[in-house]
Each structure stands twice: as structure tokens, then as C-alpha cells.
Amino acid sequence: xxxxxxxxxxxxxxxxxxxxxxxxxxxxxxxxxxxxxxxxxxxxxxxxxxxxxxxxxxxxxxxxxxxxxxxxxxxxxxxxxxxxxxxxxxxxxxxxxxxxxxxxxxxxxxxxxxxxxxxxxxxxxxxxxxxxxx
Numbered sequence: 001x002x003x004x005x006x007x008x009x010x011x012x013x014x015x016x017x018x019x020x021x022x023x024x025x026x027x028x029x030x031x032x033x034x035x036x037x038x039x040x041x042x043x044x045x046x047x048x049x050x051x052x053x054x055x056x057x058x059x060x061x062x063x064x065x066x067x068x069x070x071x072x073x074x075x076x077x078x079x080x081x082x083x084x085x086x087x088x089x090x091x092x093x094x095x096x097x098x099x100x101x102x103x104x105x106x107x108x109x110x111x112x113x114x115x116x117x118x119x120x121x122x123x124x125x126x127x128x129x130x131x132x133x134x
Contacts, residue, residue: 009068012061012065013065015061016058016061016062016065019054019057019058019061020058022050022054023051023054023055023058026047026048026050026051026054027047027051029043029047030044030047030048030051033047
């Protein structure tokens with residue numbers, strides 16, 4: 001991801017943080033008004049409406065960020081990042097290493113089998129020699 005795109009992502013996150021602050025301010029002002037002996041219902045409704053609008057905006061923006069991160073983490077193509085290619089390469093490397101390990105295991109088993117066959121043949125030859133002797 002280029003520096004420009006990274007900066008844009010950070011700006012969006014910064015804006016979301018500002019919206020979250022506004023959510024908290026609106027909620028605080030609504031509660032402050034409600035805690036008065038004679039609260040102004042109009043003021044409470046205004047602050048509650050502002051709270052709900054800001055909260056909806058934050059929810060939408062965070063959802064967009066989560067969707068972006070989901071695309072990135074699943075390896076889908078996105079905004080020029082090389083993450084998907086690196087992930088594919090990393091997985092291929094692991095498969096290669098696993099294949100090498102399995103091939104080495106199979107080669108070791110083949111050698112063991114060959115040794116056992118040779119030992120068995122030698123035992124058979126000894127047994128035949130013993131049977132042939134009077």
C-alpha cells in the first residue's frame with residue numbers, strides 16, 4: 001500500500017475518532033440535562049438525536065473499515081497491496097517444506113525396507129546352507 005493510501009486510511013480513522021468524541025459529548029450533554037431537577041425535554045431530544053446520528057455515522061464508517069480489513073486479511077485484491085501475493089508465497093513455502101519432509105521420511109522408510117529385505121535374504125541363504133549341510 002502506498003504512503004498516500006496509508007495516510008488516507010489514517011485520516012479516515014482519525015475522523016471516526018472525532019465522531020466518537022462527538023457521540024460521547026452528545027450523550028454526556030443529554031445525561032447532564034436529564035440529571036437536572038427540571039430538564040428541558042427539547043434539549044434532551046436534540047442531544048439524543050445528535051447522539052444517534054453520530055453513532056450511526058460511526059457505525060457505518062467502522063463497518064467500512066472492517067470490510068476493508070476483511071478483504072485484506074482474506075487475500076482479495078485491494079488497493080495495490082502485496083499482502084495476497086505474500087500470503088500465497090508463504091503458504092507455498094510451507095507446502096514445499098512439508099513435501100520435503102515427507103519425501104525424506106519416505107526415503108528413510110525405503111532404506112529401512114531395503115535393509116530388511118537384504119537381512120531377510122541373508123537369513124534365507126544361511127538357512128538354505130544349513131539345510132544343505134549333512
